[in-house]
Amino acid sequence: MAAAAEQGADKAALVQEYILHHVVDAPYWSTPFGKVALPEWLTLHGLMLFIGAGILFFLFGLLYRHKDPVPRGLTNLLEVFVLFIRDNICRPNLGDIDGRKMTPLFCSFFFFILVLNLMGLIPLFSTATGNVNVTGALAAITLGFMIFGTIAKNGFGGFMAAFMPHGVPWPVLILLVPIEIMGLFIKSFALMIRLFATMMAGHIVVFSLIGMVVIFGAYGAPSLLLAVGIYLLELFVCFLQAYIFTLLSAIFIGQMYHPAH
Protein backbone atom coordinates (compact mmCIF):
# COMPACT_ATOMS: atom_id res chain seq x y z
CA MET A 1 0.00 0.00 0.00
CA ALA A 2 2.72 2.37 0.99
CA ALA A 3 4.75 1.28 -2.01
CA ALA A 4 1.78 1.91 -4.29
CA ALA A 5 1.33 5.36 -2.81
CA GLU A 6 5.01 6.06 -3.31
CA GLN A 7 4.80 4.83 -6.87
CA GLY A 8 1.80 7.12 -7.43
CA ALA A 9 3.71 10.04 -5.97
CA ASP A 10 6.64 9.21 -8.23
CA LYS A 11 4.40 9.18 -11.26
CA ALA A 12 2.88 12.47 -10.18
CA ALA A 13 6.36 13.92 -9.83
CA LEU A 14 7.21 12.60 -13.26
CA VAL A 15 4.15 14.18 -14.79
CA GLN A 16 4.88 17.44 -13.02
CA GLU A 17 8.39 17.35 -14.29
CA TYR A 18 7.24 16.63 -17.83
CA ILE A 19 4.72 19.45 -17.79
CA LEU A 20 7.28 21.83 -16.49
CA HIS A 21 9.66 20.80 -19.19
CA HIS A 22 7.09 21.31 -21.79
CA VAL A 23 6.14 24.83 -20.84
CA VAL A 24 9.54 26.28 -20.04
CA ASP A 25 12.14 27.38 -22.51
CA ALA A 26 14.82 24.91 -23.53
CA PRO A 27 18.14 25.06 -25.35
CA TYR A 28 17.07 22.36 -27.81
CA TRP A 29 14.12 21.54 -30.03
CA SER A 30 12.42 18.18 -29.44
CA THR A 31 11.31 16.75 -32.78
CA PRO A 32 10.10 13.23 -33.56
CA PHE A 33 13.56 12.63 -34.99
CA GLY A 34 15.31 13.52 -31.80
CA LYS A 35 16.53 16.65 -30.14
CA VAL A 36 17.97 19.38 -32.29
CA ALA A 37 20.57 21.33 -30.40
CA LEU A 38 20.27 25.09 -30.82
CA PRO A 39 23.10 27.60 -30.91
CA GLU A 40 24.19 29.29 -27.72
CA TRP A 41 22.28 32.49 -28.30
CA LEU A 42 19.04 30.85 -29.40
CA THR A 43 16.57 28.94 -27.25
CA LEU A 44 13.45 27.04 -28.23
CA HIS A 45 11.19 30.03 -27.71
CA GLY A 46 13.53 32.22 -29.69
CA LEU A 47 13.32 29.73 -32.53
CA MET A 48 9.54 29.82 -32.23
CA LEU A 49 9.66 33.59 -32.63
CA PHE A 50 11.55 33.20 -35.88
CA ILE A 51 9.24 30.47 -37.14
CA GLY A 52 6.22 32.60 -36.18
CA ALA A 53 7.65 35.52 -38.11
CA GLY A 54 8.28 33.18 -41.03
CA ILE A 55 4.67 31.98 -40.93
CA LEU A 56 3.48 35.59 -40.98
CA PHE A 57 5.72 36.44 -43.93
CA PHE A 58 4.43 33.38 -45.75
CA LEU A 59 0.82 34.20 -44.90
CA PHE A 60 0.93 37.83 -45.93
CA GLY A 61 3.72 37.75 -48.47
CA LEU A 62 2.60 34.77 -50.49
CA LEU A 63 -0.98 33.82 -49.71
CA TYR A 64 -2.46 37.28 -49.42
CA ARG A 65 -3.60 38.61 -52.77
CA HIS A 66 -4.05 42.33 -52.68
CA LYS A 67 -4.34 42.58 -56.44
CA ASP A 68 -7.86 41.16 -56.44
CA PRO A 69 -10.44 43.92 -56.65
CA VAL A 70 -12.93 41.72 -54.81
CA PRO A 71 -11.26 39.83 -51.94
CA ARG A 72 -11.95 36.12 -51.59
CA GLY A 73 -11.02 33.32 -49.24
CA LEU A 74 -7.95 33.83 -47.10
CA THR A 75 -7.43 37.37 -48.35
CA ASN A 76 -10.91 38.23 -47.18
CA LEU A 77 -10.31 36.61 -43.79
CA LEU A 78 -7.08 38.50 -43.19
CA GLU A 79 -8.68 41.75 -44.28
CA VAL A 80 -11.52 41.23 -41.84
CA PHE A 81 -8.98 41.12 -39.01
CA VAL A 82 -7.11 44.16 -40.26
CA LEU A 83 -10.33 46.07 -40.68
CA PHE A 84 -11.48 45.04 -37.23
CA ILE A 85 -8.21 46.19 -35.69
CA ARG A 86 -8.45 49.51 -37.48
CA ASP A 87 -12.13 50.22 -36.85
CA ASN A 88 -12.79 48.54 -33.51
CA ILE A 89 -9.47 48.79 -31.72
CA CYS A 90 -7.39 51.69 -33.03
CA ARG A 91 -9.84 54.35 -34.13
CA PRO A 92 -12.15 54.29 -31.08
CA ASN A 93 -9.23 54.38 -28.63
CA LEU A 94 -6.63 56.48 -30.41
CA GLY A 95 -8.81 58.82 -32.37
CA ASP A 96 -9.29 58.78 -36.10
CA ILE A 97 -5.94 60.25 -37.15
CA ASP A 98 -3.66 58.48 -34.66
CA GLY A 99 -5.72 55.35 -34.99
CA ARG A 100 -5.18 55.17 -38.72
CA LYS A 101 -1.51 55.98 -38.34
CA MET A 102 -0.89 53.32 -35.69
CA THR A 103 -3.01 50.55 -37.16
CA PRO A 104 0.05 48.79 -38.67
CA LEU A 105 1.65 48.54 -35.22
CA PHE A 106 -1.44 46.99 -33.71
CA CYS A 107 -1.89 44.68 -36.67
CA SER A 108 1.64 43.46 -36.02
CA PHE A 109 0.88 43.04 -32.32
CA PHE A 110 -2.25 41.08 -33.01
CA PHE A 111 -0.96 38.76 -35.70
CA PHE A 112 2.41 38.22 -34.07
CA ILE A 113 0.85 37.24 -30.75
CA LEU A 114 -1.89 35.24 -32.45
CA VAL A 115 0.55 33.18 -34.49
CA LEU A 116 2.79 32.56 -31.48
CA ASN A 117 -0.24 31.54 -29.41
CA LEU A 118 -1.58 29.20 -32.06
CA MET A 119 1.82 27.63 -32.64
CA GLY A 120 1.69 26.45 -29.05
CA LEU A 121 -1.35 24.34 -29.92
CA ILE A 122 0.46 22.55 -32.72
CA PRO A 123 2.60 19.59 -31.70
CA LEU A 124 6.25 20.08 -32.50
CA PHE A 125 6.06 23.78 -31.76
CA SER A 126 6.24 25.48 -28.42
CA THR A 127 4.48 28.55 -27.00
CA ALA A 128 6.76 31.55 -27.14
CA THR A 129 4.06 33.71 -25.55
CA GLY A 130 4.21 31.35 -22.57
CA ASN A 131 7.60 32.85 -21.87
CA VAL A 132 7.54 35.85 -19.61
CA ASN A 133 10.50 37.42 -21.39
CA VAL A 134 8.62 37.46 -24.68
CA THR A 135 5.44 38.93 -23.26
CA GLY A 136 7.53 41.34 -21.20
CA ALA A 137 9.31 42.52 -24.31
CA LEU A 138 6.00 43.04 -26.06
CA ALA A 139 4.51 44.87 -23.08
CA ALA A 140 7.67 47.00 -23.00
CA ILE A 141 6.91 48.12 -26.54
CA THR A 142 3.49 49.29 -25.36
CA LEU A 143 5.12 50.99 -22.37
CA GLY A 144 7.62 52.62 -24.71
CA PHE A 145 4.79 54.09 -26.76
CA MET A 146 3.00 55.18 -23.59
CA ILE A 147 6.07 57.08 -22.45
CA PHE A 148 8.16 58.12 -25.44
CA GLY A 149 5.30 58.16 -27.91
CA THR A 150 3.39 60.54 -25.67
CA ILE A 151 6.44 62.75 -25.12
CA ALA A 152 7.05 62.86 -28.87
CA LYS A 153 3.43 63.70 -29.52
CA ASN A 154 2.41 65.99 -26.67
CA GLY A 155 5.80 67.10 -25.34
CA PHE A 156 7.03 66.47 -21.83
CA GLY A 157 4.37 68.78 -20.40
CA GLY A 158 1.71 66.85 -22.25
CA PHE A 159 3.17 63.65 -20.89
CA MET A 160 2.99 64.92 -17.33
CA ALA A 161 -0.49 66.32 -17.92
CA ALA A 162 -1.68 62.77 -18.47
CA PHE A 163 -1.01 62.16 -14.76
CA MET A 164 -2.83 65.25 -13.58
CA PRO A 165 -6.54 65.11 -14.20
CA HIS A 166 -8.16 68.51 -14.53
CA GLY A 167 -10.19 69.93 -11.71
CA VAL A 168 -8.34 68.03 -8.99
CA PRO A 169 -7.09 70.18 -6.10
CA TRP A 170 -3.29 70.21 -5.82
CA PRO A 171 -3.01 68.46 -2.45
CA VAL A 172 -4.70 65.47 -4.05
CA LEU A 173 -2.25 65.64 -6.92
CA ILE A 174 0.64 64.94 -4.55
CA LEU A 175 -0.96 61.61 -3.89
CA LEU A 176 -2.42 61.09 -7.35
CA VAL A 177 0.58 61.70 -9.58
CA PRO A 178 2.78 58.96 -8.06
CA ILE A 179 -0.14 56.57 -8.18
CA GLU A 180 -0.79 57.41 -11.81
CA ILE A 181 2.89 56.96 -12.67
CA MET A 182 2.88 53.65 -10.86
CA GLY A 183 -0.27 52.80 -12.79
CA LEU A 184 1.64 53.29 -16.02
CA PHE A 185 4.02 50.50 -15.09
CA ILE A 186 1.39 48.34 -13.46
CA LYS A 187 -0.66 48.42 -16.64
CA SER A 188 2.31 47.23 -18.69
CA PHE A 189 3.17 44.65 -16.07
CA ALA A 190 -0.41 43.38 -16.16
CA LEU A 191 -0.19 43.12 -19.95
CA MET A 192 2.91 41.00 -19.59
CA ILE A 193 1.53 38.70 -16.89
CA ARG A 194 -1.91 38.33 -18.46
CA LEU A 195 -0.68 36.96 -21.75
CA PHE A 196 2.08 34.88 -20.21
CA ALA A 197 -0.11 33.35 -17.51
CA THR A 198 -3.06 32.49 -19.74
CA MET A 199 -0.93 30.84 -22.38
CA MET A 200 1.07 28.95 -19.80
CA ALA A 201 -1.94 27.95 -17.72
CA GLY A 202 -3.84 26.56 -20.69
CA HIS A 203 -0.98 24.28 -21.59
CA ILE A 204 -0.49 23.17 -18.02
CA VAL A 205 -4.19 22.27 -17.79
CA VAL A 206 -4.12 20.28 -21.03
CA PHE A 207 -1.02 18.39 -19.95
CA SER A 208 -2.31 17.81 -16.45
CA LEU A 209 -5.44 16.21 -17.85
CA ILE A 210 -3.37 14.02 -20.11
CA GLY A 211 -1.11 13.28 -17.15
CA MET A 212 -4.12 11.75 -15.38
CA VAL A 213 -3.79 8.84 -17.77
CA VAL A 214 -0.18 8.36 -16.72
CA ILE A 215 -1.05 8.44 -13.06
CA PHE A 216 -4.35 6.54 -13.03
CA GLY A 217 -3.97 4.36 -16.09
CA ALA A 218 -7.16 3.45 -17.95
CA TYR A 219 -9.29 5.06 -15.27
CA GLY A 220 -7.92 8.40 -16.30
CA ALA A 221 -9.08 7.98 -19.92
CA PRO A 222 -12.18 10.23 -19.61
CA SER A 223 -9.87 13.10 -18.78
CA LEU A 224 -8.70 12.94 -22.41
CA LEU A 225 -12.13 14.19 -23.45
CA LEU A 226 -11.70 17.04 -21.05
CA ALA A 227 -8.28 17.69 -22.51
CA VAL A 228 -9.85 17.98 -25.98
CA GLY A 229 -12.39 20.38 -24.56
CA ILE A 230 -9.69 22.49 -22.97
CA TYR A 231 -7.75 22.37 -26.22
CA LEU A 232 -10.71 23.84 -28.07
CA LEU A 233 -11.07 26.44 -25.36
CA GLU A 234 -7.38 27.21 -25.78
CA LEU A 235 -7.97 27.77 -29.47
CA PHE A 236 -10.47 30.44 -28.55
CA VAL A 237 -8.22 31.84 -25.84
CA CYS A 238 -5.40 32.24 -28.38
CA PHE A 239 -7.55 34.66 -30.37
CA LEU A 240 -8.97 36.25 -27.24
CA GLN A 241 -5.59 36.96 -25.67
CA ALA A 242 -4.15 38.35 -28.90
CA TYR A 243 -7.20 40.59 -29.10
CA ILE A 244 -7.01 41.61 -25.44
CA PHE A 245 -3.33 42.45 -25.63
CA THR A 246 -3.91 44.55 -28.74
CA LEU A 247 -7.01 46.22 -27.35
CA LEU A 248 -5.48 47.04 -23.98
CA SER A 249 -2.33 48.37 -25.62
CA ALA A 250 -4.50 50.64 -27.75
CA ILE A 251 -6.52 51.74 -24.73
CA PHE A 252 -3.43 52.44 -22.62
CA ILE A 253 -1.64 54.31 -25.38
CA GLY A 254 -4.84 56.16 -26.21
CA GLN A 255 -5.25 57.23 -22.58
CA MET A 256 -1.76 58.68 -22.62
CA TYR A 257 -2.14 60.33 -26.04
CA HIS A 258 -5.49 61.87 -25.24
CA PRO A 259 -5.70 62.32 -21.47
CA ALA A 260 -9.23 62.82 -20.23
CA HIS A 261 -10.02 66.38 -19.19
Next chain:
Amino acid sequence: MADAVHSEAVAEVPHLTHEEILHQEEVDLFNPQPMMVGLTWLTFLLVTIVLYKVAWKPILQALDKREETIRESLENAAKARAELEDIENRRNEIIGEADAKATEIVATAKQAAVDLAGSIEESARKEAEILVENARREIRTEQDKAMAALRKESANLAIDLTRRILEDQLNEEKGRQLADDMLKRI
Protein backbone atom coordinates in the same frame (compact mmCIF):
# COMPACT_ATOMS: atom_id res chain seq x y z
CA MET B 1 22.26 28.50 -15.27
CA ALA B 2 18.74 27.21 -14.87
CA ASP B 3 18.85 25.89 -18.41
CA ALA B 4 21.89 23.85 -17.63
CA VAL B 5 20.19 22.28 -14.64
CA HIS B 6 17.28 21.61 -16.84
CA SER B 7 19.01 19.84 -19.67
CA GLU B 8 20.71 17.60 -17.16
CA ALA B 9 17.35 16.76 -15.67
CA VAL B 10 16.09 15.71 -19.07
CA ALA B 11 19.14 13.73 -19.99
CA GLU B 12 18.76 11.38 -17.08
CA VAL B 13 15.26 10.47 -16.03
CA PRO B 14 14.54 12.89 -13.22
CA HIS B 15 14.48 11.91 -9.61
CA LEU B 16 13.77 15.27 -8.15
CA THR B 17 11.91 15.89 -4.94
CA HIS B 18 8.79 18.06 -4.97
CA GLU B 19 10.68 20.85 -3.30
CA GLU B 20 13.31 20.79 -5.97
CA ILE B 21 10.73 20.84 -8.72
CA LEU B 22 8.81 23.69 -7.11
CA HIS B 23 11.99 25.63 -6.62
CA GLN B 24 12.99 24.98 -10.18
CA GLU B 25 9.61 26.11 -11.45
CA GLU B 26 9.96 29.41 -9.68
CA VAL B 27 13.40 29.95 -11.08
CA ASP B 28 12.57 28.89 -14.58
CA LEU B 29 9.28 30.66 -15.15
CA PHE B 30 10.43 34.09 -14.14
CA ASN B 31 14.04 33.74 -15.12
CA PRO B 32 14.92 36.97 -16.91
CA GLN B 33 16.66 36.27 -20.19
CA PRO B 34 17.88 39.50 -21.79
CA MET B 35 18.70 37.58 -24.95
CA MET B 36 15.10 36.47 -25.22
CA VAL B 37 13.84 40.03 -24.75
CA GLY B 38 16.25 41.23 -27.41
CA LEU B 39 15.19 38.45 -29.77
CA THR B 40 11.56 39.33 -29.23
CA TRP B 41 12.19 42.97 -30.02
CA LEU B 42 14.25 42.07 -33.03
CA THR B 43 11.65 39.67 -34.38
CA PHE B 44 8.81 42.04 -33.67
CA LEU B 45 10.62 44.90 -35.35
CA LEU B 46 11.34 42.70 -38.34
CA VAL B 47 7.74 41.52 -38.50
CA THR B 48 6.44 45.06 -38.21
CA ILE B 49 8.75 46.48 -40.87
CA VAL B 50 8.35 43.65 -43.36
CA LEU B 51 4.60 43.32 -42.89
CA TYR B 52 4.20 47.09 -43.07
CA LYS B 53 5.76 46.96 -46.52
CA VAL B 54 4.15 43.72 -47.62
CA ALA B 55 0.80 43.73 -45.90
CA TRP B 56 -0.44 46.53 -43.67
CA LYS B 57 0.18 49.41 -46.01
CA PRO B 58 -1.27 47.78 -49.13
CA ILE B 59 -4.16 46.29 -47.17
CA LEU B 60 -5.06 49.55 -45.48
CA GLN B 61 -4.71 51.45 -48.72
CA ALA B 62 -6.84 48.88 -50.51
CA LEU B 63 -9.44 49.12 -47.74
CA ASP B 64 -9.47 52.90 -47.95
CA LYS B 65 -9.72 52.74 -51.69
CA ARG B 66 -12.51 50.24 -51.54
CA GLU B 67 -14.38 52.32 -48.99
CA GLU B 68 -13.92 55.32 -51.24
CA THR B 69 -15.15 53.37 -54.24
CA ILE B 70 -18.17 52.08 -52.37
CA ARG B 71 -19.00 55.54 -51.08
CA GLU B 72 -18.60 57.01 -54.54
CA SER B 73 -20.73 54.28 -56.06
CA LEU B 74 -23.44 54.88 -53.51
CA GLU B 75 -23.27 58.60 -54.09
CA ASN B 76 -23.41 58.08 -57.82
CA ALA B 77 -26.35 55.75 -57.44
CA ALA B 78 -28.12 58.33 -55.29
CA LYS B 79 -27.27 61.02 -57.80
CA ALA B 80 -28.49 58.89 -60.69
CA ARG B 81 -31.68 58.17 -58.80
CA ALA B 82 -32.19 61.86 -58.10
CA GLU B 83 -31.51 62.65 -61.73
CA LEU B 84 -33.96 60.02 -62.84
CA GLU B 85 -36.53 61.44 -60.49
CA ASP B 86 -35.78 64.89 -61.85
CA ILE B 87 -36.23 63.67 -65.39
CA GLU B 88 -39.44 61.94 -64.44
CA ASN B 89 -40.68 65.14 -62.84
CA ARG B 90 -39.66 67.15 -65.86
CA ARG B 91 -41.38 64.70 -68.13
CA ASN B 92 -44.55 64.88 -66.07
CA GLU B 93 -44.27 68.64 -66.08
CA ILE B 94 -43.82 68.75 -69.83
CA ILE B 95 -46.70 66.37 -70.37
CA GLY B 96 -48.82 68.47 -68.05
CA GLU B 97 -47.80 71.63 -69.84
CA ALA B 98 -48.49 70.11 -73.23
CA ASP B 99 -51.82 68.88 -71.99
CA ALA B 100 -52.71 72.30 -70.64
CA LYS B 101 -51.57 73.95 -73.85
CA ALA B 102 -53.59 71.54 -75.96
CA THR B 103 -56.65 72.14 -73.85
CA GLU B 104 -56.04 75.86 -74.12
CA ILE B 105 -55.59 75.67 -77.87
CA VAL B 106 -58.77 73.70 -78.29
CA ALA B 107 -60.60 76.12 -76.01
CA THR B 108 -59.21 79.11 -77.87
CA ALA B 109 -60.08 77.57 -81.20
CA LYS B 110 -63.56 76.84 -80.01
CA GLN B 111 -63.94 80.34 -78.69
CA ALA B 112 -62.54 81.75 -81.91
CA ALA B 113 -64.96 79.66 -83.89
CA VAL B 114 -67.82 80.76 -81.72
CA ASP B 115 -66.70 84.38 -82.02
CA LEU B 116 -66.27 84.07 -85.75
CA ALA B 117 -69.64 82.44 -86.12
CA GLY B 118 -71.12 85.19 -83.98
CA SER B 119 -69.48 87.94 -85.94
CA ILE B 120 -70.41 86.36 -89.27
CA GLU B 121 -73.96 86.05 -88.11
CA GLU B 122 -73.88 89.58 -86.80
CA SER B 123 -72.53 91.01 -90.02
CA ALA B 124 -74.97 88.96 -92.03
CA ARG B 125 -77.78 90.22 -89.93
CA LYS B 126 -76.59 93.76 -90.24
CA GLU B 127 -76.26 93.42 -93.96
CA ALA B 128 -79.67 91.92 -94.15
CA GLU B 129 -81.03 94.71 -92.04
CA ILE B 130 -79.37 97.23 -94.28
CA LEU B 131 -80.77 95.50 -97.31
CA VAL B 132 -84.19 95.39 -95.79
CA GLU B 133 -83.92 98.99 -94.74
CA ASN B 134 -82.80 100.01 -98.20
CA ALA B 135 -85.53 98.05 -99.75
CA ARG B 136 -88.03 99.57 -97.41
CA ARG B 137 -86.74 103.05 -98.11
CA GLU B 138 -86.84 102.43 -101.80
CA ILE B 139 -90.27 101.04 -101.53
CA ARG B 140 -91.33 104.07 -99.59
CA THR B 141 -89.71 106.43 -102.06
CA GLU B 142 -91.28 104.56 -104.90
CA GLN B 143 -94.56 104.63 -103.11
CA ASP B 144 -94.26 108.33 -102.44
CA LYS B 145 -93.29 108.90 -106.01
CA ALA B 146 -96.13 106.76 -107.21
CA MET B 147 -98.49 108.51 -104.84
CA ALA B 148 -97.34 111.92 -106.01
CA ALA B 149 -97.64 110.85 -109.58
CA LEU B 150 -101.02 109.39 -108.90
CA ARG B 151 -102.10 112.56 -107.17
CA LYS B 152 -100.87 114.65 -109.98
CA GLU B 153 -102.45 112.39 -112.55
CA SER B 154 -105.69 112.24 -110.65
CA ALA B 155 -105.62 116.00 -110.24
CA ASN B 156 -105.03 116.45 -113.89
CA LEU B 157 -107.69 113.90 -114.61
CA ALA B 158 -110.05 115.61 -112.29
CA ILE B 159 -109.26 118.98 -113.78
CA ASP B 160 -109.66 117.57 -117.18
CA LEU B 161 -112.83 115.88 -116.28
CA THR B 162 -114.17 118.88 -114.46
CA ARG B 163 -113.18 121.15 -117.29
CA ARG B 164 -114.96 118.91 -119.71
CA ILE B 165 -118.05 118.79 -117.51
CA LEU B 166 -118.07 122.43 -116.58
CA GLU B 167 -116.78 123.89 -119.79
CA ASP B 168 -120.14 124.80 -120.78
CA GLN B 169 -121.86 125.52 -117.49
CA LEU B 170 -119.16 127.29 -115.51
CA ASN B 171 -116.33 129.47 -116.13
CA GLU B 172 -112.95 128.23 -115.79
CA GLU B 173 -112.30 130.05 -112.56
CA LYS B 174 -115.13 128.50 -110.68
CA GLY B 175 -114.21 125.14 -111.90
CA ARG B 176 -110.62 125.52 -110.72
CA GLN B 177 -111.87 126.50 -107.28
CA LEU B 178 -114.06 123.52 -107.25
CA ALA B 179 -111.22 121.28 -108.29
CA ASP B 180 -108.95 122.64 -105.52
CA ASP B 181 -111.60 122.00 -102.94
CA MET B 182 -112.01 118.54 -104.28
CA LEU B 183 -108.26 117.99 -104.14
CA LYS B 184 -108.08 119.13 -100.56
CA ARG B 185 -110.74 116.74 -99.66
CA ILE B 186 -108.91 113.89 -101.14
